[in-house]
Each structure stands twice: as C-alpha cells, then as structure tokens.
Amino acid sequence: xxxxxxxxxxxxxxxxxxxxxxxxxxxxxxxxxxxxxxxxxxxxxxxxxxxxxxxxxxxxxxxxxxxxxxxxxxxxxxxxxxxxxxxxxxxxxxxxxxxxxxxxxxxxxxxxxxxxxxxxxxxxxxxxxxxxxxxxxxxxxxxxxxxxxxxxxxxxxxxxxxxxxxxxxxxxxxxxxxxxxxxxxxxxxxxxxxxxxxxxxxxxxxxxxxxxxxxxxxxxxxxxxxxxxxxxxxxxxxxxxxxxxxxxxxxxxxxxxxxxxxxxxxxxxxxxxxxxxxxxxxxxxxxxxxxxxxxxxxxxxxxxxxxxxxxxxxxxxxxxxxxxxxxxxxxxxxxxxxxxxxxxxxxxxxxxxxxxxxxxxxxxxxxxxxxxxxxxxxxxxxxxxxxxxxxxxxxxxxxxxxxxxxxxxxxxxxxxxxxxxxxxxxxxxxxxxxxxxxxxxxxxxxxxxxxxxxxxxxxxxxxxxxxxxxxxxxxxxxxxxxxxxxxxxxxxxxxxxxxxxxxxxxxxxxxxxxxxxxxxxxxxxxxxxxxxxxxxxxxxxxxxxxxxxxxxxxxxxxxxxxxxxxxxxxxxxxxxxxxxxxxxxxxxxxxxxxxxxxxxxxxxxxxxxxxxxxxxxxxxxxxxxxxxxxxxxx
Ligand SMILES: Cc1cc2nc3c(=O)[nH]c(=O)nc-3n(C[C@H](O)[C@H](O)[C@H](O)COP(=O)(O)OP(=O)(O)OC[C@H]3O[C@@H](n4cnc5c(N)ncnc54)[C@H](O)[C@@H]3O)c2cc1C
Numbered sequence: 147x148x149x150x151x152x153x154x155x156x157x158x159x160x161x162x163x164x165x166x167x168x169x170x171x172x173x174x175x176x177x178x179x180x181x182x183x184x185x186x187x188x189x190x191x192x193x194x195x196x197x198x199x200x201x202x203x204x205x206x207x208x209x210x211x212x213x214x215x216x217x218x219x220x221x222x223x224x225x226x227x228x229x230x231x232x233x234x235x236x237x238x239x240x241x242x243x244x245x246x247x248x249x250x251x252x253x254x255x256x257x258x259x260x261x262x263x264x265x266x267x268x269x270x271x272x273x274x275x276x277x278x279x280x281x282x283x284x285x286x287x288x289x290x291x292x293x294x295x296x297x298x299x300x301x302x303x304x305x306x307x308x309x310x311x312x313x314x315x316x317x318x319x320x321x322x323x324x325x326x327x328x329x330x331x332x333x334x335x336x337x338x339x340x341x342x343x344x345x346x347x348x349x350x351x352x353x354x355x356x357x358x359x360x361x362x363x364x365x366x367x368x369x370x371x372x373x374x375x376x377x378x379x380x381x382x383x384x385x386x387x388x389x390x391x392x393x394x395x396x397x398x399x400x401x402x403x404x405x406x407x408x409x410x411x412x413x414x415x416x417x418x419x420x421x422x423x424x425x426x427x428x429x430x431x432x433x434x435x436x437x438x439x440x441x442x443x444x445x446x447x448x449x450x451x452x453x454x455x456x457x458x459x460x461x462x463x464x465x466x467x468x469x470x471x472x473x474x475x476x477x478x479x480x481x482x483x484x485x486x487x488x489x490x491x492x493x494x495x496x497x498x499x500x501x502x503x504x505x506x507x508x509x510x511x512x513x514x515x516x517x518x519x520x521x522x523x524x525x526x527x528x529x530x531x532x533x534x535x536x537x538x539x540x541x542x543x544x545x546x547x548x549x550x551x552x553x554x555x556x557x558x559x560x561x562x563x564x565x566x567x568x569x570x571x572x573x574x575x576x577x578x579x580x581x582x583x584x585x586x587x588x589x590x591x592x593x594x595x596x597x598x599x600x601x602x603x604x605x606x607x608x609x610x611x612x613x614x615x616x617x618x619x620x621x622x623x624x625x626x627x628x629x630x631x632x633x634x635x636x637x638x639x640x641x642x643x644x645x646x647x648x649x650x651x652x653x654x655x656x657x658x659x660x661x662x663x664x665x666x667x668x669x670x671x672x673x674x675x676x677x678x679x680x681x682x683x684x685x686x687x688x689x690x691x692x693x694x695x696x697x698x699x700x701x702x703x704x705x706x707x708x709x710x711x712x713x714x715x716x717x718x719x720x721x722x723x724x725x726x727x728x729x730x731x732x733x734x735x736x737x738x739x740x741x742x743x744x745x746x747x748x749x750x751x752x753x754x755x756x757x758x759x760x761x762x763x764x765x766x767x768x769x770x771x772x773x774x775x776x777x778x779x780x
C-alpha cells in the first residue's frame with residue numbers, strides 16, 4: 147500500500163465508463179458544461195476507442211425510429227418494447243429515448259459512420275427498427291467525437307472504478323485504481339453518471355475449457371454499474387430480468403440478419419419449425435403471446451420445449467434461406483451473382499461484430515449455402531439496454547413521467563446526484579447502441595443542470611478514503627503475505643484467486659438460479675439454497691488474492707458480479723410467478739400472475755444497515771394497454 151500513489155481528481159460531472167452511453171454523455175455534457183464553466187471528466191477501465199459491448203463493431207444499429215419519415219410513431223416503439231417485455235416497462239423512459247434516438251444516429255453518420263443506403267438514398271433497414279451499417283469502426287467513430295468534446299486531458303483510461311464515495315446520502319465521486327501503474331484514484335465530483343455496462347459470467351457459460359471467455363456479452367463488462375449503484379444505496383429495478391439470446395452455437399454469432407434480412411427458418415432435428423408446431427403454447431402467455439413480433443423470451447421458450455423433449459439440435463436453415471432468395475432471380479448468371487452477394491453479406495455480418503463465428507464456420511467447413519448451422523440459447527446476461535431490463539430505478543422526464551416516476555432530475559437514481567444511462571439504467575429495454583448513446587446525452591444534460599443548481603462542493607472525509615483504499619488493495623497484500631505458504635500459487639488455504647472465485651459464483655448461479663445446466667429452471671427452495679451459498683461466497687470474498695494489478699481488477703470484477711448475482715436471486719425469489727419463460731422458469735409458480743405481479747419488482751441495499759429491501763412499484767401506462775396487437779391466429 148505504501149508504494150501506491152493516491153491521485154486526486156476534482157471535477158463537476160464525472161462520467162464513469164467509456165461505452166456508448168458514456169460517449170453520448172461526454173458529447174452532451176461538454177456542450178452544456180462549457181456554457182456554465184463546469185468541468186467534465188470521463189474514466190474507463192479500458193481504452194475508449196475499443197471499449198464496451200461495441201468494441202469489435204456492430205453490423206446494425208438496432209434502434210432507429212425514423213420519426214421524420216412518418217413511418218413510425220413513438221407509440222409504435224413503446225408498444226413494441228412493452229409487449230416484448232411482457233408488460234413490464236417504463237413507458238416514459240422508452241418514449242423519451244425513442245424521441246431522441248434518431249438524432250444520435252444522424253450524429254453517427256455526420257461523424258463518418260457508413261450507414262447502408264438504397265438506390266433512392268434511403269437507409270437500408272434490417273428490420274422495422276434496425277439500420278444496416280458498415281460498423282467495424284463504429285466505436286472508434288463514436289469515441290473520437292467524445293474525446294474531441296471533452297478533451298483528452300479529461301479522460302482517464304485503464305482506470306478500474308471500484309465503487310462510489312459518498313457525502314452522507316449524496317454521491318461525492320468514485321474510487322478506483324490504475325490497471326497499469328501503482329496508482330489509487332479518488333475522483334471527487336458533484337454529479338456522477340454511471341455507464342459501466344451490464345454483466346456477463348455471473349452464470350456458468352456454455353463455453354468452458356479451451357472456449358473459456360467466449361460469451362455473447364463482452365467478458366469485460368462485469369456488473370460494475372450494478373455494484374456502484376447498489377453500494378451508493380440506489381433503488382434498483384428489474385434485477386430479475388436477465389437476457390438469454392439465441393445465437394449461433396459456440397461462437398455466439400448474431401442471428402438478426404438471418405431472421406430479418408434473409409428471412410431464414412429455424413427447425414429442429416426432425417425438420418419441424420417450433421414457431422409453428424408449438425404455436426398453441428403462446429395461448430398460455432396471453433395477451434403477450436398474441437403479439438407480433440412474438441416476445442423474444444417466448445420465442446426462446448418454444449425452442450427450449452423442443453430441446454427439453456430431445457428434439458435438438460436446432461438449426462438455422464441458412465441453405466434454404468439463401469436458395470430461396472437467389473431463386474427469386476431467373477437469369478442463371480444473375481442468380482449466381484445474387485448468391486455470391488448474399489454469401490458475402492452473411493460472412494460480413496459476422497466479420498463486423500463476431501469474428502470468431504466466421505472462424506468457427508471456416509474451421510468446421512461450414513458453407514452456409516450448403517449446410518444449416520446450429521443455434522442455441524446462451525447463458526443468462528444482465529443487459530438493460532437490450533432485451534433485458536435490469537438497472538437503476540431512475541427519475542423520468544418531466545413532461546412524460548407520472549408523479550410516481552418523477553422525483554427530480556431525469557435519469558437521476560434515488561441517490562442525489564447519481565445519474566445512470568445505458569445498461570446502468572433499468573426498465574427501458576431496447577435502446578441498444580444508439581438509444582444508449584441518446585440516453586447518455588439526456589442524462590448528461592440533466593447532470594449538468596444538477597451541478598448548476600447544486601453548486602456546493604462534496605465533503606469527503608479522509609477516513610472514508612483510507613478505509614476504501616485499504617479494502618480495495620487488500621487482495622495484493624493477501625497474496626504477498628501468503629504466497630510462499632504453497633508450492634502451487636493456485637492452491638492455497640489462505641486465499642482464493644479471482645478465477646476460482648468466479649467458478650464458484652458461476653456454479654451457484656447455474657445450479658440454483660436457473661442457468662444452462664438447470665435448463666433455465668429454478669424454484670423457491672433452490673433459490674434459498676443459492677442464497678445460503680452466496681452468503682458463504684461473500685464471506686470468502688475478503689480472502690481474495692491478487693499477484694498483480696491485472697488480477698486485482700479480476701478480483702473486483704468478481705465481487706461486482708457477486709452483487710449482481712445476489713440482487714438477481716433476491717428478485718427472482720420475490721416475484722412469485724413466471725413472466726418470462728425462455729429467460730427463466732420458476733417451476734413452483736409456473737404461470738404468469740397479472741393480478742399480483744404486473745408490477746416492477748425493485749430492490750435496495752441500505753448502506754447504513756446492510757439490509758435488503760424488496761419493493762413493488764406500479765406499472766403506469768402513458769400509452770394505454772397493449773394497443774393494436776395482432777393475433778397470430780389471424
Ligand atoms: C453481443 C452484442 C451484440 C449487440 N448488437 C447490437 C446491434 O447489432 N446493434 C445495436 O444497436 N446494439 C447492439 N448491442 C447493444 C449495445 O452494444 C449496447 O446496448 C450498448 O453498448 C450499451 O451501452 P453502455 O454504454 O451501457 O455499455 P457499453 O457500451 O458496454 O460500455 C460499458 C463501458 O464501461 C466500462 N467499464 C466497465 N466496467 C468498468 C469499471 N469497473 N470501471 C471503469 N469502466 C468500466 C467499459 O470499459 C465500457 O467502456 C449489442 C450488444 C451485445 C453485447
């Protein structure tokens with residue numbers, strides 16, 4: 147500890163994270179801060195150019211409402227999101243993001259992102275809300291704008307943020323450490339905007355052994371947003387709403403283009419399409435089962451029923467889809483060219499965002515126009531910006547939010563001065579990369595307003611800071627003191643290394659909280675047993691040991707995951723129904739209970755007592771009940 151320099155940074159608005167929401171926040175905060183002579187600082191554990199979920203690039207922008215084209219309305223988008231989340235959504239937040247998202251997309255294009263255009267110059271849509279892009283450098287382009295806006299001197303890269311510092315009940319900044327140098331960082335700020343993404347590797351992944359680290363969600367987002375907001379005492383929402391994407395098996399390649407652009411079917415080993423053979427199951431989940439498109443979790447569920455009955459593997463019928471599309475062209479020469487173009491698009495879709503899928507296809511001699519490709523439900527993830535919904539409970543926009551959802555500055559959590567965006571803010575799913583950027587911008591503007599109206603400097607006692615420094619660096623000390631008591635550094639009764647700790651967490655979650663091995667199924671007793679084992683794990687977290695700074699980061703990533711896990715198990719236990727089969731199934735409460743559970747299941751950890759509180763919050767509609775839904779039956 148003595149050889150660790152403490153670096154203190156004072157700022158007005160602190161943006162924690164460097165992903166899509168944080169980059170949006172930087173651009174907007176810089177603009178408003180300049181007008182009020184305020185300072186904005188951003189801190190990311192990685193390098194902003196290639197950090198977060200968009201690091202590798204994307205092949206589509208998933209949220210573009212196209213309000214100016216007049217084809218869609220805000221209500222259309224809100225209906226889509228509400229239905230996909232089985233009725234559980236904050237319509238005020240979804241509508242607010244939707245009315246700002248197009249401007250973020252237009253900014254991306256202005257900054258140089260190539261968005262596909264048709265011959266008439268219109269955007270090429272992958273689906274109703276999605277735009278096709280040449281997105282290999284998407285993150286670099288968005289990061290450049292953020293860096294230009296706040297200035298490189300105000301960006302701290304490769305600094306891992308561990309948790310909040312508080313001034314009583316108010317946020318006062320954040321603490322962390324450099325992952326490259328012996329430096330402990332104290333950021334003091336009047337407002338903090340949390341945008342550290344969601345969480346992966348909380349549950350045991352399908353990929354283990356030589357495939358370890360392969361996951362759909364980027365392995366470096368490890369629940370830091372949830373930990374930060376929980377530890378600050380913020381109320382959280384939808385912690386039970388995990389996301390399970392169905393993806394190409396083993397390399398997690400995207401399926402969106404295959405469904406939406408190539409109109410591919412999925413069939414089981416017997417050649418049956420579960421979307422047809424299992425259609426009657428949707429009646430059990432009405433009214434949401436009758437909505438078009440069928441909610442993502444219900445689509446998963448129909449496939450899972452096939453797998454449970456031993457009808458796997460499940461195949462994406464790539465060969466059938468490509469043939470059908472090329473057959474639309476009658477001239478043989480043109481048809482050959484069409485097939486060639488389709489094939490290139492298929493490979494590019496992977497190369498833009500999941501290169502490993504292209505490698506897996508190549509290494510297994512998979513020719514998509516000749517052979518179908520296996521798909522599977524992945525392990526659960528926490529990603530409030532996608533089809534999950536977990537995150538902090540934030541105040542809604544003044545002109546849209548009912549009083550129950552509005553307590554001050556929009557996108558501020560229940561902790562004064564603590565703002566959230568992207569995966570960090572809950573109950574506003576389907577914002578994706580573009581909506582997260584837009585939400586970051588709105589939240590940042592609100593954070594600047596907070597600083598203008600609350601100009602007093604935060605008070606942070608030295609005792610709080612030295613206690614945090616000691617706790618955060620403890621794993622280095624634990625390793626140093628005990629490393630010679632063993633011949634194998636991985637096995638030592640005096641400490642636990644980050645990887646072993648993670649394996650233990652993943653095993654608990656997998657077996658007790660409905661992971662892959664448990665076929666996504668759990669019940670009250672399993673959850674209670676899981677809680678018991680999580681308590682032992684928490685106790686052992688004080689024995690985490692790190693031989694170097696990199697491993698120190700790994701230790702804290704896994705503590706963050708553990709808190710994400712606990713809030714998840716508590717909330718799944720609290721919600722006594724099954725609302726999202728296909729994400730998780732509570733065998734003891736196997737159906738949906740609209741009367742008692744059409745509500746938000748929120749939770750809060752109280753810093754002063756260490757107690758958890760579970761809270762029901764009402765669903766208040768600004769656009770009415772399930773309007774305009776189309777029954778699949780016709
Ligand atoms: C596999 C996959 C495919 C997707 N496909 C699409 C798509 O096709 N189209 C689309 O529009 N959207 C897509 N999305 C969604 C999109 O990527 C997310 O919605 C968006 O990135 C969320 O933004 P965010 O800022 O909340 O998180 P991220 O962009 O993930 O950023 C999180 C940031 O926090 C930083 N961080 C994490 N922990 C710490 C810490 N402890 N200290 C400091 N910094 C930290 C990270 O380094 C990173 O900079 C996809 C997501 C995934 C995972």
